Amino acid sequence: MTTKNKIALITGGSRGLGKNMALHLAKNGNDIIITYNSNKAAADEVVAQIQALGQKAAAFLLNVSDSKTYSSFFTTVGGYLSAETGSNKFDFLINNAGIEANAAIADTTEEAFDELYQVHFKGVYFLTQQALPFIKDNGRIINLSTGLARFVTPGYAAYASMKGAIEVFTKYLAKEVGPRGITANVVAPGIIQTDFTKAVFEHAPHVVKHIESQTALGRTGLPDDIGGIVAFLCTEEARWITAQRIEASGGMYL
Numbered sequence: 001m002t003t004k005n006k007i008a009l010i011t012g013g014s015r016g017l018g019k020n021m022a023l024h025l026a027k028n029g030n031d032i033i034i035t036y037n038s039n040k041a042a043a044d045e046v047v048a049q050i051q052a053l054g055q056k057a058a059a060f061l062l063n064v065s066d067s068k069t070y071s072s073f074f075t076t077v078g079g080y081l082s083a084e085t086g087s088n089k090f091d092f093l094i095n096n097a098g099i100e101a102n103a104a105i106a107d108t109t110e111e112a113f114d115e116l117y118q119v120h121f122k123g124v125y126f127l128t129q130q131a132l133p134f135i136k137d138n139g140r141i142i143n144l145s146t147g148l149a150r151f152v153t154p155g156y157a158a159y160a161s162m163k164g165a166i167e168v169f170t171k172y173l174a175k176e177v178g179p180r181g182i183t184a185n186v187v188a189p190g191i192i193q194t195d196f197t198k199a200v201f202e203h204a205p206h207v208v209k210h211i212e213s214q215t216a217l218g219r220t221g222l223p224d225d226i227g228g229i230v231a232f233l234c235t236e237e238a239r240w241i242t243a244q245r246i247e248a249s250g251g252m253y254l
Contacts, residue, residue: 005031005055007090008234009077011064011127012036012097014043016194017144020227021094022046026055028231033077033090035062035097056084064097065118070130078134092140092234093131095124102155113158120162125169138181140234143170145188145245151253163188167245174243183242187229190249192221216251225250 008025012018013034022032023046032050036043036059043059050057058080062073078088099119101112124143135141145167148160167186174184191197191211201208201220212219229248232238 005029006092006234007031007033007081007085008092008094009033009090009131010035010094010096011062014039014046014059017189017192017223017226018094018096019046020223021096021230022050022057022227023053024227024231025092025234026050026053026057028235029055030092030234031056033057033080034059035064035073037061037063037097062097064123064127065115067118067123067126070127074130074134081134089134089136090139091136092142093128093135094142094144094230095128096144097123098144101159103158104155105157108158116158116162120159121165121169124166128173132177135182138239139183140238141170141173141177141182141184142230142233143184143186145186147188147190147247147249147252149188150247170245171243178242183233183239185233185241185243186245187226187233188245188247188249189226190215190221190247190252192223192226194223211252214253215249216254219250221248221250 008030010018010022010032013022014036018034022034026032032055034043034046047057047059060077063069081090082088099115101116103112128141143166145163146160148156149164149167170184170186177184193201208220226248229246233241
């Protein structure tokens with residue numbers, strides 16, 4: 001890595017929305033660090049695609065549900081950055097990694113609830129806490145929420161509640177990191193065609209049609225609809241946007 005380029009750290013960057021964010025940021029001239037949970041081959045492929053765009057990239061293993069590993073993770077990343085750039089700091093943190101669970105409130109198990117909590121709220125909270133010393137002044141923090149924190153689709157109470165917590169957390173975060181010139185914002189996608197939603201698109205086409213009929217722009221989303229928004233929030237032009245929830249759903253359920 002060269003110090004002239006800004007550096008983005010994206011959790012869960014080996015597939016889906018995280019991969020798309022990484023590629024958009026790389027196209028904007030940023031160097032990239034992604035994390036992956038299990039699929040090293042997929043992560044290595046994303047690294048190769050970023051390098052083909054002329055940017056530096058690296059992938060590191062991180063289980064975001066295990067907060068006890070965060071300290072050693074940042075020690076590893078900091079060491080890598082120091083060796084590559086002479087500094088252990090990076091510019092942009094994108095908390096993208098996630099899992100999905102679909103169950104009615106009556107059927108939600110404590111185990112499923114706790115897993116969602118570990119990944120989507122506790123994980124984001126404490127990973128961000130440990131990242132703060134490594135983020136450069138005037139940097140960016142972007143957290144991922146969901147349209148489901150605004151409109152209701154039965155079966156997502158636990159998942160959407162964690163994301164609602166992230167939206168509140170992000171406002172507090174923006175206030176606390178503001179003196180350093182760091183912005184903190186939320187991007188909230190609607191339904192996007194990724195492996196997260198593959199089952200819905202393959203097995204419930206009637207549901208997809210209904211969603212499309214209730215979306216102002218008349219279609220479901222694609223990863224490209226999200227990656228560019230995240231990349232924009234990391235530009236100098238977005239420096240005056242902070243503590244905001246930006247829903248990118250094509251106008252679902254207006």
